[in-house]
Amino acid sequence: EPEVTQTPSHQVTQMGQEVILRCVPISNHLYFYWYRQILGQKVEFLVSFYNNEISEKSEIFDDQFSVERPDGSNFTLKIRSTKLEDSAMYFCASSEFGSGQGPQHFGDGTRLSIL
Amino acid sequence: DAKTTQPNSMESNEEEPVHLPCNHSTISGTDYIHWYRQLPSQGPEYVIHGLTSNVNNRMASLAIAEDRKSSTLILHRATLRDAAVYYCILPTGNQFYFGTGTSLTVIP
Numbered sequence: 001e002p003e004v005t006q007t008p009s010h011q012v013t014q015m016g017q018e019v020i021l022r023c024v025p026i027s028n029h030l031y032f033y034w035y036r037q038i039l040g041q042k043v044e045f046l047v048s049f050y051n052n053e054i055s056e057k058s059e060i061f062d063d064q065f066s067v068e069r070p071d072g073s074n075f076t077l078k079i080r081s082t083k084l085e086d087s088a089m090y091f092c093a094s095s096e097f098g099s100g101q102g103p104q105h106f107g108d109g110t111r112l113s114i115l
Numbered sequence: 116d117a118k119t120t121q122p123n124s125m126e127s128n129e130e131e132p133v134h135l136p137c138n139h140s141t142i143s144g145t146d147y148i149h150w151y152r153q154l155p156s157q158g159p160e161y162v163i164h165g166l167t168s169n170v171n172n173r174m175a176s177l178a179i180a181e182d183r184k185s186s187t188l189i190l191h192r193a194t195l196r197d198a199a200v201y202y203c204i205l206p207t208g209n210q211f212y213f214g215t216g217t218s219l220t221v222i223p
Contacts, residue, residue, distance in 0.1 A: 031209060035159075043159060043213035056209050087216030091158045100147040106158035 002026040004107035023092030033093040137190040137203030152199040
């Protein structure tokens with residue numbers, strides 16, 4: 001069964017440094033998402049991406065964050081200048097259909113630790 | 116913000132059926148009802164979704180009330196691997212809001 005894959009599984013970065021989290025969505029999916037989960041808290045929506053542009057974003061997704069689909073297979077989340085509070089699990093998801101008409105399939109996440 | 120209400124926790128005996136309830140009294144006519152689960156240290160996993168009719172797949176069944184203001188996720192035979200947090204979600208656009216869900220404990 002096709003899967004969403006994320007790399008790396010664990011990223012340790014110094015505060016203030018830039019970090020790029022990578023995702024390979026399911027190949028025929030058109031909608032892409034990033035979520036995060038701070039340890040012990042809820043899964044929070046960050047951003048959705050369709051047709052090479054952001055379609056929705058939350059208040060969390062400020063100017064420090066950006067997303068890109070640099071080629072036909074990868075989808076990346078960049079945090080420009082990391083803060084301690086960015087430490088969390090980051091989940092990528094993809095779906096064939098938008099607006100809740102189909103399921104979002106999630107990867108296993110990248111654990112981001114900011115020192 | 117959450118458009119759904121779920122019990123914080125439930126218990127089930129292994130190999131027994133489990134009925135996980137969800138209230139969504141403000142549901143609109145075009146809202147799909149999604150269920151996901153999250154096992155410890157894993158990403159959310161899709162379970163099932165539906166609009167108006169009851170749905171079945173290899174993992175579970177989804178029973179939707181006639182007025183659509185509530186739904187029930189049914190696991191037909193709980194196993195220890197079904198111990199997880201179960202989320203009932205009504206997407207807002209492309210956003211899935213994960214509340215606190217129902218933590219299911221399966222007792223051997």
